[in-house]
Amino acid sequence: MVSLKRIYTIVGLSVLVLILGVIGFTSWYTVDESEQAIILTFGKADEGITEPGLHFKMPWPIQDVEKLPKTTYSLQFGYNQKDGEITDVPKDTKMITGDENIVLADMVVQWQITDPSKFLFNSEDPEQILYNATSASLRSIIGSSKIDDALTSGKAEIEAEVRELLTDLLKKYDIGVSVTAVKLQDVELPNDEVRKAFTNVTDARETRNTKVNEANKYRNQKLNEAKGEKEALISRANGDKAARIEIARGDVATFNALYNEYVKNPDITRKRLVLETLDQVLPNTEIYIMKDDGNTMKYLPIRPVGSQAQVPPVETEGSGNQ
Structure with a gap:
């Protein structure tokens, strides 16, 4: 029969081995190159660890470690993509532009965890906060933009403004994440009728621009022709002016010469x-x-000599031989 002392000894050794095992297995940890870690001392976050390799800490339950990836995450706003299938979320994408038109806009936000302790403990759901901040930023910028800019050439400017506003919001929320990129996926009109009307307006605007360009071209052509004619008239006028001045100078010189001769011999x-x-x-x-x-x-x-025979004198009635 086993004695009570032997039982106590076996139990004690088992507990000791268990404690030593826990100490041995929980006193060290490794951080991969794609990971970052944070040490928790009795549940309180300490400094973060970003250097890869083997690290040591106090055994559990004194200290614990939380590992988070350094990877770049993608936030899909306005749609969900799963197993290659895309599902739209109309209630999120429908918004009003600055000129009171309805558009459907969705986007992708690339983000990273920059402060693990804030990401883990400053908010209950940081990803939801990021999603809401993205929605607020996009709606704010679309709401101050014209529909033409949102649908055509203004997308890059809208993306830059959304990223700037979203970055400012995340700094205020202080949830330990940062935005690396913002990309508008689709900006569309809500239905076919609106699309058709917008296409007609766009075509009319292009036609107007074409007509305006043609009118400007015609105006520039006529202006250039008028400038050429003006320069020609000015050139001819300057030539006439110079010729008249020279003629006047010649006349003055001739008059002065005649006057000098007149002074010498007035009668002749x-x-x-x-x-x-x-x-x-x-x-x-x-x-x-x-x-x-x-x-x-x-x-x-x-008469000039040789031009006509000499004409005899003519006598009037009553005259005699002379």
Whole structure:
């Protein structure tokens, strides 16, 4: 029969082995390169461990360790993807733009855990807080944007504004996560009728822009032609101006020369000027010499030599032989 002392000894040794085993197995831990850890001392979070390798701590239940991955998580806002199937969540994606149009918008948010202790203990459900903050940020930015920007070329700007606003919200909530990327997946109109109406509006806007561009092109063409004509007129006017100035200078020089000669010989210069003027004013005029003696008037036409036979004198009625 086994004695009571032997039983106590076996039980004591078993408890001791168990305690030593717990101490041995819970006094060390390893951190992988893709992990980060946090030490809990009687449930209170201590400093975080990010360096990979073998680490030691106080045995359980004095200290415990919580490991969290360093991986990048994806938050799917507005839809769920499971086993290759995508399920929309219309109540989350439907929102109103700044110009009072309804759109359906969903997005993906890439995020990481940057502070394990805050992620574990500052909130009950940090992922739900992140989801709600994403919803608030996206609705706020879409609500201040125009539908054209949301559907066409303004997506990149909307993504940047959503990321900035979401980052500010997460700093206020202080849940130990950070956003690395924000990507709009789809921004759509709610139904076919609205899509058709928006397409018609877009086509009309493109037609208007085309017409405006053509009008601007025509205007620029006419402006260039008008500028060319203006430059040509100015050039011709400047040429006429220069020619008239030179002619005037020549006339002044000629007048000054004539005046100097006139001062020297007034009578001769005066007669010469009269004759030259008559020659210029009446270059092809026939000259007649006439003499009136009362009853009979005779005239003799002076023609260029050789141009016409000499015309005999003409006598008027009542005249005799002269």
